[in-house]
Amino acid sequence: MPRASVREQIVDAAFEQFHRHGYNACGVKLITDSAGVPKGSFYNHFESKEALALVVMDRYGETRHLDKLADASKPPLVRLRGHFEALGQDIEDFGYERGCVYGNFSTEAADHIPAIREGVREALDLWTNAITATIREAQEDGSLTSAQEAEILARFLVNAWEGAIVGERAAKDGSSFATFFTVAFEVVLR
Amino acid sequence: MPRASVREQIVDAAFEQFHRHGYNACGVKLITDSAGVPKGSFYNHFESKEALALVVMDRYGETRHLDKLADASKPPLVRLRGHFEALGQDIEDFGYERGCVYGNFSTEAADHIPAIREGVREALDLWTNAITATIREAQEDGSLTSAQEAEILARFLVNAWEGAIVGERAAKDGSSFATFFTVAFEVVLR
Structure with a gap:
């Protein structure tokens, strides 16, 4: 099975960390650390923490x-x-x-x-x-x-x-x- | 009229700032800056941000x-x-x-x-x-x-x-x- 893309790893980690810590206490570094990807890779995939939060909300809606x-x-x-x-x-x-x-x-x-x-x-x-x-x-x-x-x-x-x-x-x-x-x-x- | 004590200035500022920004986005420095008192004075009056939050909750209750x-x-x-x-x-x-x-x-x-x-x-x-x-x-x-x-x-x-x-x-x-x-x-x- 192919490894989840970096983007997917970031979204999975953000789903967990935003839910656990809330928006303000959850920074980009916490998300990338938790995803096991370099912090620098974040902005290749998302414009901002805010943009990622919107993706997480959509995914949350599916659950x-x-x-x-x-x-x-x-x-x-x-x-x-x-x-x-x-x-x-x-x-x-x-x-x-x-x-x-x-x-x-x-x-x-x-x-x-x-x-x-x-x-x-x-x-x-x-x-x-x-x-x-x-x-x-x-x-x-x-x-x-x-x-x-x-x-x-x-x-x-x-x-x-x-x-x-x-x-x-x-x-x-x-x-x-x-x-x-x-x-x-x-x-x-x- | 006597000037409000430093403690009172801190509580007043915290009431406003916690309410406006929430707990996590409101740090001690934001509170002391907003109160117009040195950050160092905070710990003469409160053990922690958490202790101040409890005082603010009591005061909020009165309103x-x-x-x-x-x-x-x-x-x-x-x-x-x-x-x-x-x-x-x-x-x-x-x-x-x-x-x-x-x-x-x-x-x-x-x-x-x-x-x-x-x-x-x-x-x-x-x-x-x-x-x-x-x-x-x-x-x-x-x-x-x-x-x-x-x-x-x-x-x-x-x-x-x-x-x-x-x-x-x-x-x-x-x-x-x-x-x-x-x-x-x-x-x-x-």
């Missing part, structure tokens, strides 16, 4: 279990729960560390770096749209009786999930995720 | 409008809405930048610095307890009919607010706060 929302073999609210359960399991597997790349980048970098702010906004919108479609299905098949607009419920849930991560990183005991599932599925999605 | 929750002249749900409106106004006044110090520190530093993690956890618990008491009052006077445990609703709302800030820092258009108010007060607190 966000959006496929679970589209699985037509299950009822919409079952899919939605499975989607959030999978997201929660990923974070539990990291000991409630690392959080969500979108939330991390929004918190750390959106104020100061327009391209990252725009990347996060687009990623959250894409995610919200997928949840909106699922909620709309549940409204159409009658499993959700709430007359509240699907898009408003979806935006609220995406944000509430990001906030549950904030709470969980402080408590690291599962309490904020448990609270999310109770209120989201027993109160909001009724 | 979180918890007094609005205790104002017995208004019905509990009116107070609760006023509390979140005041928090939102503070963030809007900063152009949807800076976010919440608790959320920022949880996201950036809780994984790596146990004292900060514990400080954020305590601050979120204190805030949750104040909201729990307000929700319980609303359940007792019948203005809230939800039988869901007050503490679960309170924890959920605190996290949902933190997440609304994550969304707002990316969109900076008020949409996440508007969504929070709609779902929190029309759906969750019914």
Whole structure:
């Protein structure tokens, strides 16, 4: 098997290091050291740390279990729960560390770096749209009786999930995720 | 009037700089430069940047409008809405930048610095307890009919607010706060 290209090694390392340390604490040298490539090689492949962060966000998006929302073999609210359960399991597997790349980048970098702010906004919108479609299905098949607009419920849930991560990183005991599932599925999605 | 002590100047500057730049991007030199004091004076007053961050978190707590929750002249749900409106106004006044110090520190530093993690956890618990008491009052006077445990609703709302800030820092258009108010007060607190 051919060895991963230098570019690929850098993206893999950046995915790990940005997620673990956040945007500001993760410099180009940490990324290239972690990738096992010379620091000088970085700028052959990326214009800036910021440009690499956008590539990492795209790759992170592919791991966000959006496929679970589209699985037509299950009822919409079952899919939605499975989607959030999978997201929660990923974070539990990291000991409630690392959080969500979108939330991390929004918190750390959106104020100061327009391209990252725009990347996060687009990623959250894409995610919200997928949840909106699922909620709309549940409204159409009658499993959700709430007359509240699907898009408003979806935006609220995406944000509430990001906030549950904030709470969980402080408590690291599962309490904020448990609270999310109770209120989201027993109160909001009724 | 006596001049603010060096310690006080450092705390004032740190409050501003941590809030604006986050934990990792804000070093001791940025704080002392911003305070207009020699970098060397820092360690006469604080053992570490981490120790100063805990002082800043305490001071931030005093600005979180918890007094609005205790104002017995208004019905509990009116107070609760006023509390979140005041928090939102503070963030809007900063152009949807800076976010919440608790959320920022949880996201950036809780994984790596146990004292900060514990400080954020305590601050979120204190805030949750104040909201729990307000929700319980609303359940007792019948203005809230939800039988869901007050503490679960309170924890959920605190996290949902933190997440609304994550969304707002990316969109900076008020949409996440508007969504929070709609779902929190029309759906969750019914």
